[in-house]
Amino acid sequence: MLCLSALVAGVEGASAQDTTASGDQTTLIAKGRYLATAADCAACHTAPHGGQPFAGGYGIQSPLGTIFSTNITPSTKDGIGAYSEADFARAVRDGVAKDGTHLYPAMPYTAYAKLTDEDIAALYAYFMHEVKPVDQVSSKTELPFPFSIRASMAVWNLLFLDTDRYQPDASKSAEWNRGAYLAEALEHCSTCHTPRNLFMAETGSKALGGGSLGSWYAPNITSDKIEGIGGWSDDELTQYLKTGHVAGKAQAAGPMAEAIENSLQHLNDDDIGAMVTYLKDIKPVSSGEAKARFDFGQPSEQAEATLRGLPGQAPEQNGFAIFSGTCAACHQVEGQGNKAYPSLFHNTATGGDRPDNLISTIVYGLHRTVGDQTAFMPGFGTDIAYPTDRLSDKDIADVSNYVLAQYGNPALKVTEADVLRIRQGGDKPLIVKLAPFAAPAMTAVVVIVLGLIVWLVMRRRPKAALN
Ligand code: HEC
Ligand code: HEC
Ligand code: HEC
Structure with missing residues (x-):
């Protein structure tokens, strides 16, 4: 069994000499800062075009409607300043805020559920002690009915949330496990690259097999030689993750450009290498195509x-x-x-x-x-x-x-x-197409239930009158 702490070793800024309490705290905060970059918390929690770091208010266009990120600075008024480490862990890994409201999975807690306790502690130390508190209320998310009922997320979580922390695979190397942990838990590659089912949950059997984000498509990045990245050399894959550009193959635009800009370019070489090792080894997903997508065409x-x-x-x-x-x-x-x-x-x-x-x-x-x-x-x-x-x-x-x-x-x-x-943002999932029918359907149910109650009361009344 591999030790989990082996996975989190090698963080920049850590020094073996730091033995004092404040030294430990500095190390922990530095580790948290690196992890927050790897997990790309800023991508969603900092509004574009000069928004205050982590003050939220960025409207994420989801097929259900616009979901606003919240203020996660340590402001006690508008942020998470009053969160204990346990509250923080619950929000990040279980998708439940301090006041008990359920978060929408636009916050990728489905991936962060795999984060270790050590990493949660480091992230918490970073957010509480280094991030500047900002008193600023973020815009309120108002999704159309029935998605406005946040409690329905509890049912969704029951059906689709894998609450297990990352389980190291003892048959693989420490490097492979570090890569898997980075890709699955922190970088949450699967939230974009894995196809989703009717209820917008990831299809585990096709992990990283390619998923639509509406306008953009995050391609198959499994080890398949034709449809995945199996035909890329390790160097090409490394270069892509660090720069988003591989001549004669691919360039990163849209959401992938953001992932590289905000997160991947800042990771150390060992971590990028670990992810490449992991990606090259995951189960290939194929639909039987004959030619790799980087292989088409010639000068005209x-x-x-x-x-x-x-x-x-x-x-x-x-x-x-x-x-x-x-x-x-x-x-x-x-x-x-x-x-x-x-x-x-x-x-x-x-x-x-x-x-x-x-x-x-x-x-x-x-x-x-x-x-x-x-x-x-x-x-x-x-x-x-x-x-x-x-x-x-x-x-x-x-x-x-x-x-x-x-x-x-x-x-x-x-x-x-x-x-x-x-x-217009791409195809809408079936669940969204059905939403307009949910209101009439619920109304019909309410009318039937009311009808039943009235009928029962009416049936009792004569009896009561007789008594
Ligand atoms: C892909 C976008 C995205 C990323 C990446 C992301 N978040 Fe979030 N987060 C959100 C959204 C959107 C919400 C609000 C969800 C809602 O209102 O249901 C949220 C909510 C939260 C909350 C609940 C705050 C509250 O008001 O109770 C916490 C805590 C949080 N995020 C922390 C983090 C941390 C820490 C990271 C990085 C490890 C992170 N988030 C990364 C989108 C994101
Ligand atoms: C926010 C969504 C998102 C996340 C997170 C994300 N990707 Fe991507 N990825 C995309 C999109 C969209 C493209 C297509 C970009 C383009 O062609 O311009 C892409 C393209 C790629 C490509 C190039 C594929 C090709 O054939 O051109 C690779 C490799 C890749 N991603 C790997 C990863 C890895 C590894 C991670 C996690 C460390 C990751 N991505 C995280 C959305 C995402
Ligand atoms: C001002 C220069 C410029 C013009 C004009 C331009 N492009 Fe581009 N194009 C670029 C650059 C720069 C890139 C990205 C290079 C990189 O990422 O390394 C790019 C990338 C692309 C890509 C790859 C995107 C991906 O996701 O992999 C395609 C396809 C493309 N351009 C098509 C077009 C088409 C079609 C037109 C005309 C309608 C066009 N470009 C006009 C500069 C231009």
């Missing part, structure tokens, strides 16, 4: 031909016009890219079995800062940044089809409806 000669005025298909003509006017300046005429901009072939966003990330990148763009380097592509689907460059849904569908036909998986086709769906 047809682009040259079209450029010289040779006839093409009608939608491709508009697609090509947009490509050459809007994309080629950076990705080059034959889609081959250059040192600063990636090629559009051998690019996981244009290969594979779905165009979601291609469409989302065109609609929302890409922004990722790692160290002092920023990768930036403007979004063409929103009118915030570049109003004059805004492309219509039809334009985005046409340029997507042009890119897929020339450089990616030509079997994929994008319609205007697909672009609209992505722009």
Whole structure:
């Protein structure tokens, strides 16, 4: 049996000389700071564009509606200043706040449930002693009925929450276990990369097999050689996790760019290495595809031909016009890219079995800062940044089809409806589609129950009258 403390060893800032009480406390806080980065608490609890650290108020777009993160600074007025370590542990691992209200799983307690007691203690020390208290009330979450009934989360937890702490696998190395602990408990990779069932709980049998986040799609990252990351070298995977860019393979946009920016780039090399070891060894998930998504396409000669005025298909003509006017300046005429901009072939966003990330990148763009380097592509689907460059849904569908036909998986086709769906946040899960019917259904139940009560009372009354 591996010792759990082996998993949490090797934290930066820890020093063997720190034997005094205050030294221990400093070490514990430093460890907590590293763990809070690995668990990416700031991603959700700090509002973007200059929000105060950990003061909450960031609206997370969920299929159920907007869920606001709370203030987790040690403010006794508006934050968690009055939380004991046990209260903190209960909120982070069990999803229940100090006052007993259930949290929505937008707070990834389903993953944090695996955190060890030692790590909870370090996180608590960090939040109580280093994070600056901020007196600021965060916006209130108001989901539509029936999701507004937080107590229903108790039933959901009973059905889907695995309350076990991380159990080291004694048949694997300490490095593997550290990687598993980081990926499963802290970094919560599965909350994005694992598909969800009808009730939006992760499907354990397909762990890390690929999941939809609405507009973006978090691909299969199991060890499968074709559909997962089994075909990536250890170095490529390490480089991706640290920088979000592997030439001739993949770039990180959207939520993955955020995970790298806020969390992964700050992890030490041993921890990244441990995660790579773990990912390369997990159970492959496959749906039987023949070609890896990074393997599609090549430089296009047809682009040259079209450029010289040779006839093409009608939608491709508009697609090509947009490509050459809007994309080629950076990705080059034959889609081959250059040192600063990636090629559009051998690019996981244009290969594979779905165009979601291609469409989302065109609609929302890409922004990722790692160290002092920023990768930036403007979004063409929103009118915030570049109003004059805004492309219509039809334009985005046409340029997507042009890119897929020339450089990616030509079997994929994008319609205007697909672009609209992505722009509106993607497909809604069934549970959300059914929600509008929940209110009438509940009303019907209430009416029937009321009817029964009235009927029972009416039946009794004559008797009572007779007595
Ligand atoms: C993916 C987004 C996300 C991440 C990452 C995240 N949280 Fe949360 N957290 C939330 C949301 C959203 C809520 C509020 C949920 C609700 O209202 O039901 C919340 C609530 C909480 C609460 C309850 C606070 C209260 O008011 O009672 C605590 C404590 C907390 N988070 C701590 C943490 C810590 C510590 C981390 C990192 C280890 C973390 N969270 C990471 C989204 C997140
Ligand atoms: C907040 C959601 C989220 C989290 C958390 C997350 N990912 Fe991702 N990941 C994504 C999305 C979305 C993409 C697709 C990005 C793109 O193509 O631009 C992605 C892409 C990837 C890729 C590249 C796959 C490819 O074929 O291009 C790898 C590898 C990866 N993630 C590994 C991880 C690991 C390991 C973790 C945990 C340490 C993790 N991710 C956590 C959402 C997430
Ligand atoms: C101003 C330069 C610029 C323009 C214009 C531009 N891009 Fe990009 N594109 C980038 C950069 C930078 C990246 C990311 C590089 C990185 O992450 O290392 C990128 C990445 C991508 C990706 C990969 C995204 C992913 O998730 O893996 C695709 C696909 C893409 N661009 C398509 C397009 C299309 C189609 C157009 C035209 C509608 C376009 N780009 C216009 C600079 C640009």
